[in-house]
Amino acid sequence: MAAIFCDTDCELWYTHARELNLEVIRMPYIIDGEEKLCDLGEETDTHDFYTKMRNGASASTAGLNQQIYYDTFEPFFKRGEDILYIAFSSKLSGTFEYLDLAIAQLRKEYPNVKFRKFDTLNICMGAGLLVYMAAKYCREHGDDIDATYAYLEKNVKKIGIYFVVDDMKYLARGGRISPAKAKIGNLMNIKPVLTVEDGKLDVCSKQNGTKKAYKYMLDVFASTYENIDNAPVVIVDADCGDVADAFEEKVREINPTVTIWRQPIGPVIGAHAGPGTLGLIFTRK
Template sequence: MAKIVIVTDSTAYLPAEVTEKENITVVPLSVVFGNEAYEEETELSAADFYDKLKQTEELPTTSQPPLGKFVDTFEKLAKDYEEIITIHLSSSISGTYQTALTAGEQIEGVQVYGFDSEISCMPQGYYVIEAARMARDGETVDTILDRLEDMKQSTRAYFMVDNLNHLHRGGRLTGAQALVGSLLQIKPILHFENKQIVPFEKVRTEKKALNRVFQLFDEDAKKESSIRATVIHANRPDKAEAIKEQLSEKYPHAVIDVSYFGAVIGTHLGEGSLGIGWCKM
C-alpha cells in the first residue's frame, strides 16, 4: 500500500496535467449564481465564469465543499493510502480547511494531516506540488510538513483589483471607501497577513501598483539564487504573459509562470485583477 497522498482544494488552480502527473486529489469549492451552484474547475471553468459574470446583474456568492465531500474523498483514498496531507486556502477566508480536518477525524484506517496554506491560488499550489513530490520520493509526513512550514517563510503574494465593488461587498472596504477609491482611481495593493486579505498600500494607478510589486519581488529575487514566481490574472491572459516576459528577461535565474484567479477567488476580487506570488525554491 502506498503511504502518503496529497489533497487540496480547487482554489490552488492547478492545471489538470499537474494534478494527474503528481497524483493530487482536488476537492472543489462552488460559486453560486442565483439558485444555481457550480463546482469551479469541474462544472464551471474560469473562462465560462467570467463570461457568465458579464451577463448577470446580481454578483455571485461562493460556497466551501460540504463535509460529506471530504468524507467521501478521504474514504476512497483510505483504500490505497495510509496517510493524507490535505492542504487548503487560508482558514481565515474560508472554512474549507476546518471542514477537511473535521472530516479527517471521522475516517478510520487512514491518518489525515492538515496544512493551512494561509494564502490561496498558485502560491497555495506551490505547497501542494512540493508535498506531492516529496511524498513520491518517500519522505515522511513530518518531513513534508516541516518543508512546507519552511516554504511559508519565503512565500509572498501581492495583488490589485480593477473594481473596488467586489471588495466592498466582501466587507473589505466600506461603501464610502469604495466610492472615494473609485473616484480617485485608487488601486489598493492587497496581500495576506495573519491569514487574512488586507490592504498593503494604496496607489493611484495600476501601473504604479505593478511597479511597486515589481520592487517587492526584486528585493527577494536579488537575495535568492533560486526563486519561483507566478503572474496571476482574472481574465487578462495577454497582460499576464507580458508581465511574465518582463520578469523572465530581468531575472533569468527565476522560474516564472502564469496562473489565474478562478471562479471562487474571482468572485471576491473581480475581473481584471492581477497578482504576483513567489517563493524560494
C-alpha cells in the first residue's frame, strides 16, 4: 500500500483520514503561550479555543523544522514505500523550505524510493476536499500515486472555497490585512468574502453586512457548483453552529441532493480567521 500523507492544515476530519489510512503531519499552533499540535478534531476542544480567543488570548501558528520532516518520512523511505504527500498551499507558509531540505537528504540516502508532493494551492477543507477525493481515487486504483497525481492536477482548480469572518482584527493580527483596514471595515460593517486564489488568500467580494456576505457565498454556490465524483459540500464554522445550521438550510434549498459535511474550523486556521467565521467549500465547474 502506498503511503499517502496530508497535514492538519487541510482540516480533513480525523475519521475520514483514518478511513483512508492516511499519514497525518500535525501542524503546531500556539494559544495563550502554549504550543500544541492540531489533531484533525480528534481531541481538540475548539469551543474552548475560540472562547479563549474571544476573551483576548493570543493565538498564532508555526511551521515544522527539517528534522521533524526527516523523522516523519524516514521510516517510509527505509521501507521503500511509494509516498504521496498532498500538502496545503506552499504560498501560505515557509515550512516547505524545511520539507524540501529533508526530502533532498532522504533521496540521497534512499535513491530508489518514489516520493511525490502535490501542492493543493489551498487551505482548510479547500485542501482537505482534494485530499479526500485523491486518497479515495488512489485506494480504488491500485495505490498508483502517479495516476493519483494526475487526478489531482485535473481537479486542483475545481475547488471553490469561500469564507466570511466575523471580526477582521484576527486577520490583522496574523498579518493578512493591515490593522487600519480591519478597524475601518469593522466600523463600517464591511464584510469581505475571502477565497484562496492561486494559493494565496484573496478578497473576492466586499459586502455591506453579514447577511449579504452569506448570500454572496450562496449565489456563487448556486451558479458554479458541479458534482465531481460525489464529493461532499463542506460547511465549516468557528464556534458559530447556529449560524452554520441556518446556512446549511439555505444550501439544501439550492440543491437538496448534495451530501453536506459539517465540521468546526480547527485552531491552525482559526488562529487567523477568528471566532464566528463561516466557510463553504465545494467542487465547481
